[in-house]
Amino acid sequence: MYVDKSIDEIRTSLDNQEVTGKQLFKEAIDKAKEMQPIYNSFVTILDEYQQTKGKTVLNEIPYALKDNFSTKNILTTGSSNILKNYVPVYDATAYRKLKEAGAVLVGKTVLDELAMGGTGTTAHTGIVRNPWDKTRLIGGSSAGSAAAVALGIVPFALGSDTGDSIRKPASFGGVVGFKPTYGRISRYGLFAFASSLDHVGTFTRNVKDTAYVVDVLKGQDEKDMTTLPDDSISYVDMLENEIKGKKLFYIKEACDIENYSDSSDEELLETLKNFHDKLDQLRKIGFEIEGVSIDKNLLNAIYPAYMTISCAEATSNNANLTGIQFGPRGEGKSINDIMFDARTKGFSELIKRRFILGSYILQKENQEKLFLNAGRIRRMIVDKINELFQTYDGMIMPTSGGIAPKFGDKTDQLSDRYLILENHMAIGNFGGFPSITIPSGFVNHMPIGINLTGRVKEDGEVLNMAYKMEEILGMKNIVAKGEKHV
Amino acid sequence: MITKEKLKDYAGKLMFDMDDKEYETLQQEFEIILKQMDLIEKMEGIKEVEPMTFPFPLTHVKWRKDEVTEELTKEEILQNTEAIDKDQVRVPKVVE
Numbered sequence: 001m002y003v004d005k006s007i008d009e010i011r012t013s014l015d016n017q018e019v020t021g022k023q024l025f026k027e028a029i030d031k032a033k034e035m036q037p038i039y040n041s042f043v044t045i046l047d048e049y050q051q052t053k054g055k056t057v058l059n060e061i062p063y064a065l066k067d068n069f070s071t072k073n074i075l076t077t078g079s080s081n082i083l084k085n086y087v088p089v090y091d092a093t094a095y096r097k098l099k100e101a102g103a104v105l106v107g108k109t110v111l112d113e114l115a116m117g118g119t120g121t122t123a124h125t126g127i128v129r130n131p132w133d134k135t136r137l138i139g140g141s142s143a144g145s146a147a148a149v150a151l152g153i154v155p156f157a158l159g160s161d162t163g164d165s166i167r168k169p170a171s172f173g174g175v176v177g178f179k180p181t182y183g184r185i186s187r188y189g190l191f192a193f194a195s196s197l198d199h200v201g202t203f204t205r206n207v208k209d210t211a212y213v214v215d216v217l218k219g220q221d222e223k224d225m226t227t228l229p230d231d232s233i234s235y236v237d238m239l240e241n242e243i244k245g246k247k248l249f250y251i252k253e254a255c256d257i258e259n260y261s262d263s264s265d266e267e268l269l270e271t272l273k274n275f276h277d278k279l280d281q282l283r284k285i286g287f288e289i290e291g292v293s294i295d296k297n298l299l300n301a302i303y304p305a306y307m308t309i310s311c312a313e314a315t316s317n318n319a320n321l322t323g324i325q326f327g328p329r330g331e332g333k334s335i336n337d338i339m340f341d342a343r344t345k346g347f348s349e350l351i352k353r354r355f356i357l358g359s360y361i362l363q364k365e366n367q368e369k370l371f372l373n374a375g376r377i378r379r380m381i382v383d384k385i386n387e388l389f390q391t392y393d394g395m396i397m398p399t400s401g402g403i404a405p406k407f408g409d410k411t412d413q414l415s416d417r418y419l420i421l422e423n424h425m426a427i428g429n430f431g432g433f434p435s436i437t438i439p440s441g442f443v444n445h446m447p448i449g450i451n452l453t454g455r456v457k458e459d460g461e462v463l464n465m466a467y468k469m470e471e472i473l474g475m476k477n478i479v480a481k482g483e484k485h486v
Numbered sequence: 487m488i489t490k491e492k493l494k495d496y497a498g499k500l501m502f503d504m505d506d507k508e509y510e511t512l513q514q515e516f517e518i519i520l521k522q523m524d525l526i527e528k529m530e531g532i533k534e535v536e537p538m539t540f541p542f543p544l545t546h547v548k549w550r551k552d553e554v555t556e557e558l559t560k561e562e563i564l565q566n567t568e569a570i571d572k573d574q575v576r577v578p579k580v581v582e
């Protein structure tokens with residue numbers, strides 16, 4: 001088996017002619033098909049190998065793509081009934097770049113419908129199960145990509161991240177999940193959810209592989225005016241840079257164990273203990289890490305502000321899904337009736353609720369109190385983090401306050417509980433900061449992760465720090481065994 | 487409290503419907519988020535902050551000329567359409 005190895009190892013095997021690209025492709029799709037009945041990572045598993053002639057390290061390396069990236073002539077559903085037969089007529093830039101680099105697509109992965117959700121349970125093709133325990137979810141929305149990498153089906157996969165949709169499932173799946181700076185990777189051809197928060201990013205099993213993939217994907221794209229000019233830096237070449245003296249902060253209100261003295265949630269307490277133990281180890285290799293305080297009212301405001309902004313943007317972005325030009329036709333006597341029927345049948349409950357919230361927020365009479373106030377919170381938290389980044393090189397946090405929940409224990413229904421540890425990662429989307437999750441240990445036999453967020457445009461510095469951390473965290477290249485189809 | 491009728495009206499504007507139970511869940515969600523946004527409105531100094539709509543200012547973006555560089559064929563455009571009539575998307579008559 002090669003596909004469960006690192007990109008470096010697979011590259012060496014290819015270069016030494018121990019294995020061919022075609023054999024790797026077959027290995028990946030065989031494993032994908034074997035695991036599919038239980039874990040349901042894929043919407044589409046491809047069956048035809050396309051010979052590649054890329055000149056990069058990724059040449060002939062298999063990978064998977066979230067099913068919200070446009071792929072010409074390959075079914076792309078957004079995991080929604082309203083697009084269940086949609087076959088794009090153009091390629092997303094990220095996909096085109098990987099093709100040109102020689103990487104070999106093996107399949108399109110399941111997401112929460114139209115990327116709006118955090119559980120991996122709302123796709124039109126069914127729930128995605130966690131490779132470490134099939135009674136648990138893997139999180140979302142990039143659920144299938146996280147599971148495919150965790151299962152060792154492919155060495156890397158692409159996802160998209162609007163609030164934490166790469167970094168949370170990466171943590172629940174024991175893999176590395178990276179969301180670079182906003183605009184670092186083109187969004188052209190990615191189905192838009194909330195355009196001011198959407199990022200393209202990666203899943204891998206180690207940080208060096210992340211750098212390999214992002215080195216291929218980054219760069220300005222004339223088809224996405226928000227993309228950043230390529231800084232001509234190779235992130236792989238920066239990985240070995242010295243990190244001694246790098247200063248990091250964590251948010252005390254969310255991370256100090258004494259704040260949870262009345263909690264009986266053992267998984268939360270174990271996760272925090274792991275976090276502080278790992279911080280001690282990171283200090284020993286030269287990181288300077290300390291806690292800082294941030295106004296709790298501001299921290300509590302992150303999630304409602306995120307919901308407000310993302311639902312408003314999503315409502316507008318998805319107005320084109322009518323079943324007229326594409327998608328299953330609705331029934332009815334007028335155009336309005338047809339669209340009404342197509343949208344009623346085509347969307348599941350969760351995203352309908354989100355769209356209504358978004359529409360309400362955008363009504364003229366509600367904009368000041370809801371939409372604009374959410375934008376104000378966004379600026380306040382981003383300004384605070386940027387102020388801290390004048391002193392510190394990064395923010396380090398537990399990715400989540402626990403392990404992957406069991407099915408039924410977590411839903412995407414809005415909660416009145418303020419869960420800062422569950423929601424802090426939206427900060428990375430608010431400010432467009434590069435942000436990476438690295439596996440950091442196990443609690444109750446389930447993986448947990450640490451998240452590192454850095455200054456805007458300093459993707460190389462974040463990957464450099466993460467690379468050094470990974471050696472200490474001791475979870476590099478882990479693969480979930482996964483039960484075979486029975 | 488937002489009534490179910492009001493929510494149904496918003497859903498109608500978005501051109502879909504939900505069942506009663508789904509509207510009840512949404513009512514609960516509305517109550518929560520509006521309460522949370524009430525608290526946000528009371529935060530000190532919030533009105534003086536300029537709302538943020540984008541992660542950071544982009545200084546390198548230049549407007550490009552509007553030039554046709556790529557075109558889709560008629561077949562490609564209609565590829566995903568279920569109802570076609572003489573190279574056009576077929577819909578019911580708008581004017582009787």
